[in-house]
Amino acid sequence: MKTKVQTVIIEVGVIVGMLLLIAIGVYLVPFSHEVASANPTITYMRIPVLIIGWSVLACGLATLVMAILLLERIRKDQIFEPKSVKLLQGIGWCAYLAILPLIALYIYTEMNVVGSITNLYVMLGVAVLFIIGLFFFMVASLFQKAVDYKEENDLTV
Amino acid sequence: MAIIVNLDVELAKKKMSLTELSEKVGITMSNLSNLKTGKVRAIRFSTLENICQVLQCQPGDILEYRD
Numbered sequence: 001m002k003t004k005v006q007t008v009i010i011e012v013g014v015i016v017g018m019l020l021l022i023a024i025g026v027y028l029v030p031f032s033h034e035v036a037s038a039n040p041t042i043t044y045m046r047i048p049v050l051i052i053g054w055s056v057l058a059c060g061l062a063t064l065v066m067a068i069l070l071l072e073r074i075r076k077d078q079i080f081e082p083k084s085v086k087l088l089q090g091i092g093w094c095a096y097l098a099i100l101p102l103i104a105l106y107i108y109t110e111m112n113v114v115g116s117i118t119n120l121y122v123m124l125g126v127a128v129l130f131i132i133g134l135f136f137f138m139v140a141s142l143f144q145k146a147v148d149y150k151e152e153n154d155l156t157v
Numbered sequence: 158m159a160i161i162v163n164l165d166v167e168l169a170k171k172k173m174s175l176t177e178l179s180e181k182v183g184i185t186m187s188n189l190s191n192l193k194t195g196k197v198r199a200i201r202f203s204t205l206e207n208i209c210q211v212l213q214c215q216p217g218d219i220l221e222y223r224d
Contacts, residue, residue, distance in 0.1 A: 155198035
């Protein structure tokens with residue numbers, strides 16, 4: 001019962017996070033216009049950077065969808081099953097996938113803007129995403145071990 | 158499979174049904190049925206002990222190794 005309440009609370013948090021990501025995605029459009037009008041020399045960068053931003057957000061959204069599915073499994077007490085391992089690996093892959101647009105952003109900015117400070121944040125984001133991906137892959141491998149143990153236990157009479 | 162479960166042979170010798178054995182040993186019919194058909198991966202010593210006690214036999218009468 002306690003676990004169910006906890007998962008429902010976390011699920012609500014994840015849904016709020018999803019809405020927040022969607023809101024950021026929508027807000028990026030006027031924000032990009034604002035930045036472009038403030039820096040007229042780099043106006044041509046608006047659309048590519050916007051697309052990169054949306055791809056990172058899409059990865060984040062996919063991660064949260066998988067988190068919701070995982071939480072549903074926890075709530076239904078079906079956690080130590082191969083599907084949960086797949087979901088955790090999926091979250092790890094999403095984190096790794098989000099690194100690609102960030103690297104593209106880094107290269108694109110380096111090519112067009114000299115001495116960009118934003119790139120420091122981009123590299124920090126890459127490092128954080130890499131660690132997040134690694135963490136979820138590690139958790140997935142631990143879950144795989146738990147699934148193996150459970151299967152062993154279930155097949156013992 | 159190298160280990161063969163001869164539970165059905167022993168049950169036939171003792172003229173006992175699977176249901177009766179499951180009641181006396183205290184394990185579910187489905188688990189006993191899985192054991193009989195060799196679907197399980199391991200058997201606990203306690204389960205083996207109970208089966209041997211009920212069927213009045215040795216573990217070797219139930220389990221057999223074949224190359």
